[in-house]
Amino acid sequence: MNTLELTINGKVYAFTQGETILDVARRNDIFIPTLCYLKNASPTGACRMCVVEVKGARSLVASCTAPAGAGMDVQTESKSVVKSRKMNLELLLSSGSHDCLLCPSTGDCRLQDLAFRYNATGKRFERTKPKYQPDFSNPFLIRDFSKCILCGRCVQACKEVQVNNAIDYGYRGSDAKIIAKCDLPLGDSDCVFCGECLQVCPVGALSLKKARQKPRVCETEVVRTTCAYCGVGCQMNLHVKDNVVQMVNGVDAIPNHGSLCVKGRFGMQFINSDERLKTPLIRKNGELVAAEWGEALSLIAEKLGEYKEKNGADSIGVLASARCTNEENYLFQKFARAVIGTNNVDHCARY
Amino acid sequence: MTHVTPERLQEMQAEYAARISEPNIRHLFICGGTGCHATGSLKVKDALHEEIAKHGLEDRVRVVETGCNGFCALGPLMVVHPDNVFYQKMTREDVAEIVSEHLVNNAPIERLMYKDPQSKKRVPLFSDIPFFALQKPWTLRNKGIINPESIEDYIGREGYMGLSKALLQMQPAEIIDEMKKAGIRGRGGAGFPTGMKWSFAAQNDSDIKYVLCNADEGDPGAFMDRSILEADPHAVLEGMTIAARAINATEGYIYCRSEYPLAIKRVQIAIDQAREMGLLGENILGTDFSFDIFIYQGAGAFVCGEETALMRSIEGKRGMPIPRPPFPAAQGLWKKPTILNNVETLANVAQIMVNGGEWYSSVGTENSKGTKVFALSGDVNNIGLVEVPMGTSLRSIVYDIGGGIPKKRKLKAVQLGGPSGGCIPEDHMDVVVDYEEIAKVGAIMGSGGVIVMDDKTCMVDMARFFLEFIQEESCGKCTPCREGTRRQLEILERICEGHGKPEDITLIEELSEMITSSALCGLGQTASNPVLSVLRHFREEFEAHIFEKKCPAKRCPALVDFKVINERCKKCGKCASVCPVGAVEWKKKEVAKINTDICVQCMSCYSACPFDAID
Structure with a gap:
């Protein structure tokens, strides 16, 4: 051929x-x-x-x-291509409120990048007033229609990547708007808040409610990690500033190819939570008391040994966590079978 | 269900011929198109039945409610057969006279006959009326003659003979060859050769293929497709079935806007009748070929006339265009090979099968064959549906068939092709109906809307009107169409309001270039045509609006200051009598004067003055 x-x-x-x-x-x-x-x-x-x-x-x-x-x-x-792109950008920039000074996406905005590249100011036409009020009605993301360029990436992500079919174009002509069913707030629609739309939005029309403006994505340091919620092992980028995770994005790699679920994307507050356990706790006289790992592990070994001797190995059951990695869970069942000597191994995802 | 045979079709033709020429029987063909329904033809029809019964003429007079006759402005109208008499603007009150004088005493009623707008004389015979005499009704061959709700009438007029020939005597490839020989091009506006379109779909192998009929007629001022569906629905069904045979399709849809309830009703009746006689459904005409047709009602979005949007709409999705390729011939409705043809195109197919492609191509110009149906409207005497051979000049359509411009005004331009087309000024009126020739003068053939404009039309305002339409009908998907047409409209609005800036013309041209070259679908790509054609032919009007802050046609209220031209004023006082705000000062035998402080620029005086003395 x-x-x-x-x-x-x-x-x-x-x-x-x-x-x-x-x-x-x-x-x-x-x-x-x-x-x-x-x-x-x-x-x-x-x-x-x-x-x-x-x-x-x-x-x-x-x-x-x-x-x-x-x-x-x-x-x-070519000359005509550049002319067309520049006019296209002028049209987009003058429609709505593309105010980079106050936009959470500044520095991480494709429209801004292209405006810079093609020298488009958005001043060839009078700026139109935003037609639709922003939607703050759900706890996860803000929909600011005045910044929406109606590119439809969110619709494609919802329809074809996550296959949730929660949003689509609504209305016509210059009244067009991305809507959930019957133009209801997202919370009342079929949306499951996977946040795929948020991640693919090339501008600041969709932004994370928690991270609004403080700090901007472009100020954060990217740390790649594996999601700790379940065993799928989604790859994610943590956007970190001042040792606080500000935002999470999926990484285009196996197994998730950029997608995340509601927990992986929005459920990261526990990392910096004050209530988070930092040491083992041992109940002494009815009170939980902070202890050293050495002390705690010795106590566990001692107690397990006692039960095994008294009631046999099968009196002990081992419950593993979905938030451990495969390797950790492998080691844990090995511990159950080889060290304790029981096949009573199970997993939290079954409960 | 009884399957009709080709022999039975022949018999039915003979029965019809005998019925229609029965001696001493009169047929009253009363128009039952949407236009005539609106002006009261159903009431007239009921009155006719009553009056005929009163005179005991039931055995000698048959009242036939036909589809659109075409001369819509004169409704309710009726043709008396075989007397060849045409009555216009009938009312219930006229019926008694018609029956007693014409039907009983054989004395046709002159006052209801057509009056020639030029000679002001009544024309006694239907066939002498230039509006009808100069047309070539091929597509509209059955209009005003058959009852569209009677399959017997349709079969009587060679109906389903094309299908019978295509199924029993021709191979699919021969059908396509015949279409190619006919040289017929898509009547929806773009003019793609129909035979070629079919051959692409025929080449693609698939267990399921579709034939679609585009009845989503949306151009302002266009009503060709509606009239065809209302007058001759079986012609479209037959055309679709022949097309299905040619590409081996199994199912067809007619995508019709729900604003056409009468058309939908009649097409549904036609589908049921055709199924009943085995002309649709399983084993058509006893052959192993099966095909069925369904109606899909659209919600009236203009963009759903675009083929990819139309298919998405049938699929139950939002009617938005998608990029091509893949073209529908490869992946159309539900990703199966599909052909989409316009109502008018399909209505021609059966006749092409019966008479042959060469018969069809014997009429027309080198690259545009056959006839074209136009909906003539605007500032023209004879408003209605006309069908002319390709190659007829626009001047002939406007003046000979259309009867010229009312009130002795001058023709300024003709808008062809609706919001995707352009205007053609008076000095180009000799251009002939031909896809390429019309494109050369900056318009497009379009689906057939012809809007005639007299010298009181402001061309800037006209361009604004079409852009407003486009802007409302844009689906909002691609940036150039959604945002670009909005800006163009904004600029035109400010020009019409007297706030035009010197750089506006350049800006409109720049926007047009960008929208035309980069919009996603045909709607956007052609959206700038009206404004560009006005800039091409009437640039000075734009400049007058912008630089002199004047509207030469006096249509833009913000740019108009009315005054009386003393030399022309005949002191009749008509202006003073129509002025709603008392801005005209007039006394008997004195020249009128307009007080511009009070005047609200409503134009009443300007329109009312019989002497053009107000400027």
């Missing part, structure tokens, strides 16, 4: 059948800006930011949806 080739910005690149122009460009580190494109979801072609010029085509072509074709001659930053 002949290799398929196309030209991008004067250089020839090979591609395989089914790849889009954007796929080929990205694979070869050629920059094409996108706002609505979402990996792992079908392209919608909504934002028209990824337009490129293809020789012979009657208009500009959206590279996220246009299949690469043999012999195509593509220009990614």
Whole structure:
């Protein structure tokens, strides 16, 4: 079979059948800006930011949806492409309130990055007043419609990645708005608050309620870790500042490919909780008293030994935790079988 | 259920011919289109029945409620057959006279006959009325003749002969070849060759394929599809079934807006009748070919006329366009190969099968074959539905068929193609109906809406109207259409309000370029056409609004200051009598004067003045 080739910005690149122009460009580190494109979801072609010029085509072509074709001659930053992108940005920036000074996403905003790149100020048109009031009605995230660019990434993430189908476009034309069913607050809808939408929002339209403005994501240090809630082992980035986890995002890696659940994404307050146990506690005269690990472990070994001798190994049962890693749980059942000598091993997820 | 046979179809034709030409029997074809219903044709029909019974004429007169006759502005209207007499604007009160004088005494009633707007004379014979005489009714061959709720009438007029031929004598590939030979192009507006569209879908293998009919007619001023569905629903069903045979489809949907209740009712009756006679459903005409059609009612979104949005809507999703490829011929409705054709296109298919592709292509221009149906409206004498051969000039449509401009005003421009089209000024009126020729002058053929505008039309305001429509109907998905058309509208609104800035024309042009080249679907890509065509042909009007703060056509209230031209004023006082705020000072035998402090620019005096003395 002949290799398929196309030209991008004067250089020839090979591609395989089914790849889009954007796929080929990205694979070869050629920059094409996108706002609505979402990996792992079908392209919608909504934002028209990824337009490129293809020789012979009657208009500009959206590279996220246009299949690469043999012999195509593509220009990614031609004069007409840049002009179109700049006008597109001007339109987006003047619609609503894209006020970077007060936006939690400043520094982590694709619209801001592109405005800088294409020198768009949003001042060619009069700024329109926000049509819809922000939604603060749920405990997890804020929906600020005045910053929404209607790229539809949240809709794709909800529909195709998490398959919750909780949100979609509502109303028409310039009245369009991303809504949950019947335009109800998220809390009254089918939303399960996985927060996938929050993570894919390229601007500040969706922001974490807890972390609103203090500090911004761009000020935090990223620490990669494994989620401690269940055995799936989702990979996550903790956004940390002042030794406090400010925000959590999924990492695009096995097994979760960027997704998280409501617990993994929003349930991180326990890390810095004052009520968190930091030492073992031993009940002495009816009171729980802080103890050293050595003392606690010796007490456990002593007691278990006594019970085993008195009632046999099968009088003891071992209950493991879903929040341990697989390796820890392996060791724990080994401890039950080899050290204590019982098969009474079970797991908290069954209760 | 009894399956009808081709032989029985022939017999039914003969029965119909005998019925319609029975001696001493009169047929009253009273128009039952939506337009005539609105003006009271049903009441007239009831009165006719009563009066006929009173005179004991039931055996000699048959009242037939037909679909839209086409001459909508003159409704309720009726044709008396075989007398060849056309009555217009009938009322219940006229009925007694019609029956006693015409039907009993054979004396047609002159005062109800058509009056030529130029010569002011009554035209006694239906076939002499230029509006009808100059048309070529191919698609509309049954309008005003058959009862759309009677399959017998349709079969009587060669109905289902095309299907019979296509099923029993032709292979699917031959059907497509015939369509290609006919050279018919999509009547929805874009003009894609129908035969080619079918051949793409035919090539794609699939256990399920769909044939869709686009009846989501949404252009302001367009009512061709509605009238066809109301007048001849079986023609569309037959066309769809032939298309299904050509691509081997199993199911069809007619996507019709719910604002067309009469069309939906008649199509449903037609579907039931066709099923009953074995012309739809399992084993059509006794062959092993099966196909069925269902109606899907749309909620009236303009964008659902766009093919991908239409399919999403049938799937139960929000009607929003999706990018192509994949094209519907490969992955359409529910990701199965699908063809989507316009009502008018499909209504032509059966005749092409009966008479052959060469017959169809014998009429028209080199690249635009056959006939085209237009909905003629606006500032024109004969408002209604017209069908002309491709190659007819716009001038002929407006003046010969349309009867010219009322009140002896001058023609300014014609808007073709609705919100996706453009205006064609008076000096280009000789352009002929042809996809490419019309595109050359900055408009598009479109689905067939023709809005005629006289010299009192402000072209900037006209562009504003279409942009307002587009802005309301944009689905809101892609940025250029959602935000760009809003800005264009904003600019035009401020120009019309007298706040236009010198840089506005450039800004509109820049926006148009961006929207046209980067919008997702056809709605956005063509949204700037009206404003661009006005800029092309009437730039000076834009400039007058912006730089001189004047509206030359006197339509934009903020830019108008009315005054009386003393030399022209005939002192009749009409202006003073119509002014609602008492701003006109007038005394008998004196020239009127307008007090601009009181004037609210309502234009009543301007419109009322018979001498154009107010400017």
